[in-house]
Amino acid sequence: MDLNSGSTSPVLTDNTRLGIHSGLLPYSHSGSAFSPLFLTIPRKRPGLLDDVKSSLLDTMISSSPTHNKLLKDANNETAQSDADLAYRNWMCKYPSALASFEQIAKSANGKRIALFLDYDGTLSPIVDNPDNAFMSNAMRVAVRNVAKYFPTAIISGRSRDKVYEFVGLTELYYAGSHGMDIMGPVSPSHGDSTNCIKSVDKNGKEVNLFQPASKFLPLIDEVHKSLLEITKDIVGAKVENNKFCVSVHYRNVDQKSWSIVGDAVLELLKGYPRLRLTHGRMVLEVRPVLDWHKGKAVEFLLKSLGLTNCDDVLPIYVGDDRTDEDAFKVLREGNRGYGILVSPMPKESNAFYSLRDPSEVMEFLNALVMWKKKSVV
Numbered sequence: 001m002d003l004n005s006g007s008t009s010p011v012l013t014d015n016t017r018l019g020i021h022s023g024l025l026p027y028s029h030s031g032s033a034f035s036p037l038f039l040t041i042p043r044k045r046p047g048l049l050d051d052v053k054s055s056l057l058d059t060m061i062s063s064s065p066t067h068n069k070l071l072k073d074a075n076n077e078t079a080q081s082d083a084d085l086a087y088r089n090w091m092c093k094y095p096s097a098l099a100s101f102e103q104i105a106k107s108a109n110g111k112r113i114a115l116f117l118d119y120d121g122t123l124s125p126i127v128d129n130p131d132n133a134f135m136s137n138a139m140r141v142a143v144r145n146v147a148k149y150f151p152t153a154i155i156s157g158r159s160r161d162k163v164y165e166f167v168g169l170t171e172l173y174y175a176g177s178h179g180m181d182i183m184g185p186v187s188p189s190h191g192d193s194t195n196c197i198k199s200v201d202k203n204g205k206e207v208n209l210f211q212p213a214s215k216f217l218p219l220i221d222e223v224h225k226s227l228l229e230i231t232k233d234i235v236g237a238k239v240e241n242n243k244f245c246v247s248v249h250y251r252n253v254d255q256k257s258w259s260i261v262g263d264a265v266l267e268l269l270k271g272y273p274r275l276r277l278t279h280g281r282m283v284l285e286v287r288p289v290l291d292w293h294k295g296k297a298v299e300f301l302l303k304s305l306g307l308t309n310c311d312d313v314l315p316i317y318v319g320d321d322r323t324d325e326d327a328f329k330v331l332r333e334g335n336r337g338y339g340i341l342v343s344p345m346p347k348e349s350n351a352f353y354s355l356r357d358p359s360e361v362m363e364f365l366n367a368l369v370m371w372k373k374k375s376v377v
């Protein structure tokens with residue numbers, strides 16, 4: 001299978017930044033400033049790749065505010081109170097899910113909640129070494145409790161195995177690789193049967209494995225090896241194989257060298273028109289050109305659980321990153337359920353509510369359990 005041929009090169013970026021019309025995109029997430037977007041650029045057009053490279057660097061810098069501004073501001077009281085004020089103003093648009101709990105509970109009355117949780121930055125704090133992003137035991141207990149009452153799935157950019165290793169709970173559904181690797185319930189109505197295979201989970205229970213990007217596996221493995229090679233001399237760079245996508249972390253790279261990371265990845269991707277580049281929290285992510293994302297994974301899981309087209313279902317999705325915006329958008333546009341953005345600083349989102357950090361996420365999960373326990377007595 002030759003997935004590398006083609007006369008164009010897919011290169012990441014946010015079309016609003018480069019001012020490129022979304023009609024040029026192989027597919028478009030209309031109207032969202034947050035969805036990961038990518039471009040198909042004629043490979044031989046001189047100068048254009050340079051523009052994309054400098055845009056990528058801008059994006060890497062602007063999407064890493066904690067690295068630049070907040071650290072500098074930490075000891076500055078005025079800056080701190082300005083930041084608090086800005087956060088409070090922002091919460092008028094994205095109210096705290098804790099402060100608004102009664103309202104959420106009211107709309108959940110008589111409905112079945114389906115819970116979707118991101119992992120990094122939502123259930124575990126962001127740390128420098130991605131291999132050490134452990135969740136606390138208290139959080140594990142909270143997730144286990146909530147899963148007793150509501151169907152619960154974790155949807156992560158990590159590989160499904162890795163996120164299971166971190167969470168270690170068998171009572172949940174897991175979707176890895178940004179939803180491109182879903183282990184969900186066996187259901188006659190899961191829609192796309194072509195990419196579904198029957199499997200068994202850690203409990204020996206029959207499950208459905210949905211892997212819409214399975215044909216990209218050899219390509220992802222190949223690009224993973226190349227990424228290891230081209231970043232091996234960049235101090236602090238780390239490449240993580242997430243099975244159907246690959247992460248290139250630059251959190252521990254000196255900011256002066258971020259352009260070296262970005263340029264190297266873009267140069268490599270010129271040869272891979274079937275792959276695209278997106279970015280998250282100090283990470284570049286190489287993934288298949290495929291119209292599939294966390295929002296589609298939510299829809300797929302709801303369908304597998306028999307919870308679509310039901311007025312009595314309230315999906316809640318909690319996440320912190322750009323890739324979670326696809327899920328927030330699906331819920332917002334479908335006018336069903338709530339997205340909850342986890343963020344310690346103001347940012348535009350398709351979510352309805354906000355939580356400041358994983359400790360507030362845990363409080364929210366515990367509140368859901370308490371509310372449910374009370375309502376079943």
Ligand SMILES: O=P(O)(O)OC[C@H]1O[C@H](O[C@H]2O[C@H](CO)[C@@H](O)[C@H](O)[C@H]2O)[C@H](O)[C@@H](O)[C@@H]1O
Pocket residue numbers: 118119120121125126127128129130131133155156157158240242247249251280281282283285321323
């Ligand atoms: O969808 P998620 O579960 O949020 O996964 C997204 C990425 O999360 C991880 O990277 C992020 O967390 C790391 C650990 O705290 C941090 O060091 C890194 O800077 C963050 O970007 C994970 O390592 C990536 O592979 C995921 O794609």
